[in-house]
Amino acid sequence: xxxxxxxxxxxxxxxxxxxxxxxxxxxxxxxxxxxxxxxxxxxxxxxxxxxxxxxxxxxxxxxxxxxxxxxxxxxxxxxxxxxxxxxxxxxxxxxxxxxxxxxxxxxxxxxxxxxxxxxxxxxxxxxxxxxxxxxxxxxxxxxxxxxxxxxxxxxxxxxxxxxxxxxxxxxxxxxxxxxxxxxxx
Numbered sequence: 728x729x730x731x732x733x734x735x736x737x738x739x740x741x742x743x744x745x746x747x748x749x750x751x752x753x754x755x756x757x758x759x760x761x762x763x764x765x766x767x768x769x770x771x772x773x774x775x776x777x778x779x780x781x782x783x784x785x786x787x788x789x790x791x792x793x794x795x796x797x798x799x800x801x802x803x804x805x806x807x808x809x810x811x812x813x814x815x816x817x818x819x820x821x822x823x824x825x826x827x828x829x830x831x832x833x834x835x836x837x838x839x840x841x842x843x844x845x846x847x848x849x850x851x852x853x854x855x856x857x858x859x860x861x862x863x864x865x866x867x868x869x870x871x872x873x874x875x876x877x878x879x880x881x882x883x884x885x886x887x888x889x890x891x892x893x894x895x896x897x898x899x900x901x902x903x904x905x906x907x908x909x910x911x912x
Contacts, residue, residue: 728867728870729840729867730867730868731841732859732863732868733855733868736847736849736853737784738788740788740849740853741793742792742794742850743791743794743795743848744793744795744796744848744851745796745797745798745848745881746848747795747797747798747845747846747880747881748797748798748800749810749842749843749844750801750859750863751805751806751808752862753808753859754862754864754865756863757869758811761815762808763805764809771820773815773818774815775823776822781822782823783822786823787825788824788825789823793823794826795825796825796827797826797827798828798829798881798888799816799827799828799830800842800884801896802832803832804809805896808863810889813850816891817892819866826890827890827891829888829889829890829891830884830888830889833856837899844856845857845858845859846871846877848871848874848881851874852868852874853870854871855870855871864890
């Protein structure tokens with residue numbers, strides 16, 4: 728399995744593409760200018776299906792009636808990169824048609840042994856593990872083998888998570904530390 732094979736799967740899957748996104752920080756080369764602007768409290772333009780190949784593909788796949796989505800685990804303390812993603816999802820991923828769900832690690836308790844490996848699963852048949860170094864730089868991919876454990880992980884992650892628009896990160900009284908809160912539906 729190569730990164731090119733993974734890129735091909737994004738375009739050729741038949742029914743569903745699902746990602747479990749576990750890391751609190753990723754170092755993604757194309758995001759550097761936007762992330763730098765975010766850190767400097769400057770505005771930056773949202774990517775759209777008209778100017779971004781990734782979002783255009785998501786939009787096209789969803790337009791064909793296919794599922795494209797992820798569960799994003801959110802750790803504490805919340806990293807700047809996670810804050811950046813929480814800003815970008817509703818501006819970019821959601822308008823393209825991707826389902827984004829949030830799973831706050833506070834909700835896991837000791838049930839977290841399955842929450843440390845990023846993966847993509849296509850059509851509940853093909854699992855692609857994504858590997859990163861400690862700083863979040865992409866190292867490569869490998870095949871995940873038997874999809875059954877990953878199907879179970881997906882079900883558990885979806886069961887414990889909430890849709891993006893039902894999640895809020897709010898400052899805790901006095902301490903300023905952030906805590907999760909379900910938004911009113």
